[in-house]
Amino acid sequence: xxxxxxxxxxxxxxxxxxxxxxxxxxxxxxxxxxxxxxxxxxxxxxxxxxxxxxxxxxxxxxxxxxxxxxxxxxxxxxxxxxxxxxxxxxxxxxxxxxxxxxxxxxxxxxxxxxxxxxxxxxxxxxxxxxxxxxxxxxxxxxxxxxxxxxxxxxxxxxxxxxxxxxxxxxxxxxxxxxxxxxxxxxxxxxxxxxxxxxxxxxxxxxxxxxxxxxxxxxxxxxxxxxxxxxxxxxxxxxxxxx
Amino acid sequence: xxxxxxxxxxxxxxxxxxxxxxxxxxxxxxxxxxxxxxxxxxxxxxxxxxxxxxxxxxxxxxxxxxxxxxxxxxxxxxxxxxxxxxxxxxxxxxxxxxxxxxxxxxxxxxxxxxxxxxxxxxxxxxxxxxxxxxxxxxxxxxxxxxxxxxxxxxxxxxxxxxxxxxxxxxxxxxxxxxxxxxxxxxxxxxxxxxxxxxxxxxxxxxxxxxxxxxxxxxxxxxxxxxxxxxxxxxxxxxxxxxxxxxxxxxxxxxxxxxx
Numbered sequence: 334x335x336x337x338x339x340x341x342x343x344x345x346x347x348x349x350x351x352x353x354x355x356x357x358x359x360x361x362x363x364x365x366x367x368x369x370x371x372x373x374x375x376x377x378x379x380x381x382x383x384x385x386x387x388x389x390x391x392x393x394x395x396x397x398x399x400x401x402x403x404x405x406x407x408x409x410x411x412x413x414x415x416x417x418x419x420x421x422x423x424x425x426x427x428x429x430x431x432x433x434x435x436x437x438x439x440x441x442x443x444x445x446x447x448x449x450x451x452x453x454x455x456x457x458x459x460x461x462x463x464x465x466x467x468x469x470x471x472x473x474x475x476x477x478x479x480x481x482x483x484x485x486x487x488x489x490x491x492x493x494x495x496x497x498x499x500x501x502x503x504x505x506x507x508x509x510x511x512x513x514x515x516x517x518x519x520x521x522x523x524x525x526x527x528x529x530x531x532x533x534x535x536x537x538x539x540x541x542x543x544x545x546x547x548x549x550x551x552x553x554x555x556x557x558x559x560x561x562x563x564x565x566x567x568x569x570x571x572x573x574x575x
Numbered sequence: 576x577x578x579x580x581x582x583x584x585x586x587x588x589x590x591x592x593x594x595x596x597x598x599x600x601x602x603x604x605x606x607x608x609x610x611x612x613x614x615x616x617x618x619x620x621x622x623x624x625x626x627x628x629x630x631x632x633x634x635x636x637x638x639x640x641x642x643x644x645x646x647x648x649x650x651x652x653x654x655x656x657x658x659x660x661x662x663x664x665x666x667x668x669x670x671x672x673x674x675x676x677x678x679x680x681x682x683x684x685x686x687x688x689x690x691x692x693x694x695x696x697x698x699x700x701x702x703x704x705x706x707x708x709x710x711x712x713x714x715x716x717x718x719x720x721x722x723x724x725x726x727x728x729x730x731x732x733x734x735x736x737x738x739x740x741x742x743x744x745x746x747x748x749x750x751x752x753x754x755x756x757x758x759x760x761x762x763x764x765x766x767x768x769x770x771x772x773x774x775x776x777x778x779x780x781x782x783x784x785x786x787x788x789x790x791x792x793x794x795x796x797x798x799x800x801x802x803x804x805x806x807x808x809x810x811x812x813x814x815x816x817x818x819x820x821x822x823x824x825x826x827x828x829x830x831x832x833x834x
Contacts, residue, residue, distance in 0.1 A: 471630050472677035472736075476691035476743055477667050486694060490681050 388454025
């Protein structure tokens, strides 16, 4: 799908939200839902940043680290990929305090989602690094570069382009998973919706607005990633069309 | 005391599982010597270059560069397998040009040529650029310095790759079938650059090639490889003019027939 189609979809979603918001039966829910949406966005952004950091670190540690680091990274990836994000949230929020470590609910949300998605991300990073042609490693070796120099200057910039689409998927997954944080006392978009629904039973307006809001947010992610992909592949593809 | 050979393979073997690619290779190359390696595919020619560039490990023997071991280091009077720091120190004397160019696609011709001088040798950007500009001029591509590899023809890419390798000021240059991936009409421009390099620079050159005419005209010595061994070697006039070995004769006959 082209970027234009995506932008058009986003515009339609926003216009429909705007139009509904002027209706008397919908209007009352907007301030609360927007408040929830802000928290959802905060968690999604911080969680994504943590996921990138963890994904890159875990991939590099598994591929090039000394044995203890490799082992540690593998344990991390398998634990966070092999158990559900909901259980991870509960564990950090309800079990950790039993051992005397109490974390703020917001911090737990960012940690659990970021670590969870980072575990998947490490496989994305690893695959992208391995997709760079062997000749690039060999040329860097022939120029006597060190392993870190090769990675930083030659391999990662090329792997970056291949990483963007799968990371886009992961960011959207993470955005949708933020709905789970309503179960650890956070007033995110999903929590606000449930709360209002229980108080008013206006199921149709509330969940229609929430649906459109999640859609709008994920479209922003998709469009952003497409633009990034286009920019990043410019350097590699420059002149190919010429 | 006689001068150390630039490169010495001392009884070097390379095996992949049960397959022996090189079998006890002994080969000395003098400073400034131009040596061509010819032979049928699978005879271990390319492996010789790749081992010298440390792209392949070796199973037996020692490779020496200017009297120092490349694959090993001395510790308590004994040779032990080299660590990465030692390999990098010796490897700095060697440069390589590949069959498939292997330019960095996200960098311009100029950036390709200054990358390693800056990151590896620690040169100042301005100095590295001045040197790269000279080299790009030598390979006839001054006006293409801001082009990306995808905007260049195969011949032009290979000339940039030669400039990039030279920018590291190696003493030994390895050319691995550098014209094999090129369209026939582009082969000449690359060979011309190699000729020029041989004339103007005091480089030791070792090349694997299928260009028999070029090997004959350019080399001081030609080695014919067969089944992981040097089957015959000598000055090109002898090896091409009066090959002694039956296999050499067969190979040259087949190649010249086809060419």
